[in-house]
Amino acid sequence: MAQYSRISGSVGLITLSNPPVNALSAAVRQGIVDTVEKALGDPQVKSVVICGQDGIFCGGADIKEFGKNMSGPPLIPMIHTIECATKPMVAAIEGSALGGGLELALGCHYRIAHSKARLGLPEVTLGLLPAAGGSQRLPRLIGVPAALDLITTGRHVTAAEALQLGIVDQVTDHATVDAAVKFALSVAGKPLDTRRISTYPCPHVSDVDALCENVMQKVRKSAHGAIAPIACVQAVRAAATLPYTQGMEREKELMATLYTSGQARALQYSFFAQRAVSKWRIPSGARWDTSTPRPLHKVAVIGLGTMGRGITVALAQAGLPVITVETHEKQLMEAKRAVSDMLNRGAKRRGVAPPLDKISYSCNLQDLADVDLVIEAVFEDMTLKKKVFRQLSAVCKPGTLLCTNTSGLDVDQLASQSRNPELVVGMHFFAPAHVMKLLEVVYGPQSSPQAVATAMQLGKKMGKVSVAVGNCRGFVGNRMLKLYTEQASFLLEEGATPDLVDQAIEEFGFPMGVFKVSDLSGLDVGWRIRKEEKLAGLSVASGQSTRIREGRRYSPLADLLCEQGRFGQKTGRGWYQYDKPGGRVARSDPWLHHFLEEYRAQHGLVARHIDHQEVLERCLYAMINEGFRILEDGIAAGPEDIDVIYVFGYGWPRHRGGPMFYSGMVGLEKVLERLEHYYQAHPDVPHLQPCRLLRRLVARGSPPVHKWREVIKNLHSQL
């Protein structure tokens, strides 16, 4: 797990070896302890280089070991021994030096990095802090403000930035280990007193309390209830105000609280869930490791509305040649200006040239004859989309993949319009498509493994977290969201206000409450869909009760607001009021409160007191129940898929893992009991009825989330 050799006569070379990222497992730590002892005890060795096998220095502590009984030598004394060594210790950093990996490097006396290496202390993203001395050494090395930035955000820096900050001593474009060995030879025998970071005084900051308070406030605002970023500020403050040994005590204390927290468990689950979803498998048996994606030389986007523009930008930024199509020259030119602006802004931010030359613009579908993949992003209208699919089928060369960007329309119906339904998949992007990380790749019963693999790989190339999901109304994300927003409206009918509901949801950790999101995205979007579904508008059957549709409770509140022209931010009025159309700051609206009172009076509803707990239980448990149904139906392969969709696409707080993980944290028995309670109180809301899988899991003793797949498999085999 750590190999030792002597090279160039007098350099001891220690190579960490634990693929794929050389994580510091118990065996690796033992290996380091043993090999360091060997190197230090070898009289021929005058200096030591530590490197990692296969082009990566070290991805940090082995996250899989967290939460298990600790075995093997601990990191802190191991790093301390390295720092105290009387022979120069040099870290040769290739690939990544992250978390415990960077802390190990900070214990060395010198750090040489390859120009492509990335360094960082991302512990905060796992609900932890750099507790192997990182929170105490980094501020001593690079100063408190820079250390606060790196440690509270967990961001990775390039080798160039690391050099500028003073984290590394040298950057090389050549073989890193060779450069480090050369360097080690040059410093052999030199005094090391000035190279032990733990002995450095923390660089002076004029008002450290004010600085930390300022950062603390920022962190509190952006953390949405996450505790690790706050502990990170406290740990760095300790480095700035206490001697090293006391600072280390503080680091340990803070880590003890975080290490066993539910948030750390949720964030670590989320880390692995994000990786698990890339290993997709679908009911046909096709899977990620047996399906070969098609090479994509040229792709196309049809429809340059908001979504089409964002998708085009993301494709061009991923380096793919794109041809875009709009119906009229005027719209095409407008879109071209908007897309170019977006690319220019993005390039400026990233300090690169804008990939404007990757995109060509056309009003002629015939220009798509030679593309390998098309993303149709026209208006969300089945008739129009079907027409476009028929046209594409006629124009495109055989083998072209046809993808539809829809947020919920039936992908199979569209596939039936194509000559090759096996080459059709849904690609559900989230607005703004060049920013949002999530992509739902929707497969139908006929989708070929190659089509799914290609869409998944394209998503990855575009920097998305892609999740393969089955075809059903709303797919995974919007199908669950419907239940969440529906409960929120019911709560208004029963006595809540948008302010109260949103406050509960924001305190839970969502960046925005349900009604604020609705105002932001526009109430008219859902209204149009409900009118098409004959749930709202003139097509509702006469004599139909306002509050019942298809035998179930229905809330017409959003429809009534739309009828008043209250579409949200764009009209300056919605669930809230804004200072002007397009205004962003939501203010409570007395008109709305009065409107709700009148509505209740008209329908004989008596407002009752509703507290935050009920808001959360009704909105979140209804959504979770639907998540279980989705698993039952086989639309998502596992709870991780649902959780990743919610964290990356719907603002679910990452430190709560995702809705399905959260249900396990709350306790499945409790979720079941509350759903039963609410279903009894609202028998006209069938979605509150606990589903079979939830009952089955509770009957099986509520196994942890990673064991659910087993129960789901058994359930499917009995169907």
Ligand SMILES: CC/C=C\CC(=O)SCCNC(=O)CCNC(=O)[C@H](O)C(C)(C)COP(=O)(O)OP(=O)(O)OC[C@H]1O[C@@H](n2cnc3c(N)ncnc32)[C@H](O)[C@@H]1OP(=O)(O)O
């Ligand atoms: C006292 C506490 C002291 C220290 C605390 C820590 O050190 S906490 C750990 C801090 N480190 C990190 O957060 C780094 C996590 N890893 C990454 O960011 C990326 O994996 C990395 C290293 C940049 C490589 O990215 P890449 O895209 O190349 O690979 P991928 O992410 O898919 O990972 C490949 C497989 O390796 C597994 N893995 C990665 N890091 C760790 C780790 N630290 N511990 C355990 N396992 C790790 C990852 O799950 C993948 O596994 P697979 O089974 O192939 O899906």
